[in-house]
Amino acid sequence: MGLFDFLRDPASRWVAEPGLKIEVDLEAASVCGVRLGSRASALSKLGPPSNPAPTKQGSYFWNPLGIGATTTKEILDYYIITIHPLDDDDGLQPFTGTLLRAGKPLDLGPASRVEDVVRVLGEPWYDYVDDEDPDVTRTLFYETRALEWTVEFLKAGTLGGIELITPPSLGNPQTRKYVKCEKPWPPA
DSSP states (O other), X not given: OOTTGGGSOGGGGOOOOTTOOOEEETTTTEETTEETXXXXXXXXXXXXXXXXXXXHHTEEEXXXXXXXXXXXXXXXXXXXXXXXXXXXXTTOOOOOSEEEETTEEOOOOXXXXXXXXXXXXXXXXXXXXXXXXXXXXXXXXXXXXXXXXXXXXXXXXXXXXXXXXXXXXGGSHHHHHHTTOOSOSSOO
């Protein structure tokens, strides 16, 4: 142990669990069994994050896995699963793990289009189209009172990424206004 090791971010000491199956369960809102609402340190099984000072920043990225997470007061509140990295995603690789719903594999991947997602996940609570965004032009919002899945599509029409968020961003009236959602909150 070096003299200044106490200055290192605690996450830099995390050790990847050998043979860990990389799985994201939408229904459980979990990455490798670690649910939103858990302490960030529960993700230590993924190994050290790719970004510097993740604990201080409250943002954790595992670029080779295509996974990101954010926290509020060290409690996980957001996962992003990158299916197609954008040009400015600085070293982020596509997610190569398994997407699950209630423990069952989902037939979704880089070639998936809106109709594929709707076939697998059902109709979204809200469908937002933004023709002015140069990258993500359509977002499907799947809502409950406590959890949101956002499924983003690139300009080419293919799946770009999936986000799991608690509390739901559409619970905020300003966000609903921004995406032109006039549906009453909370969802039924």
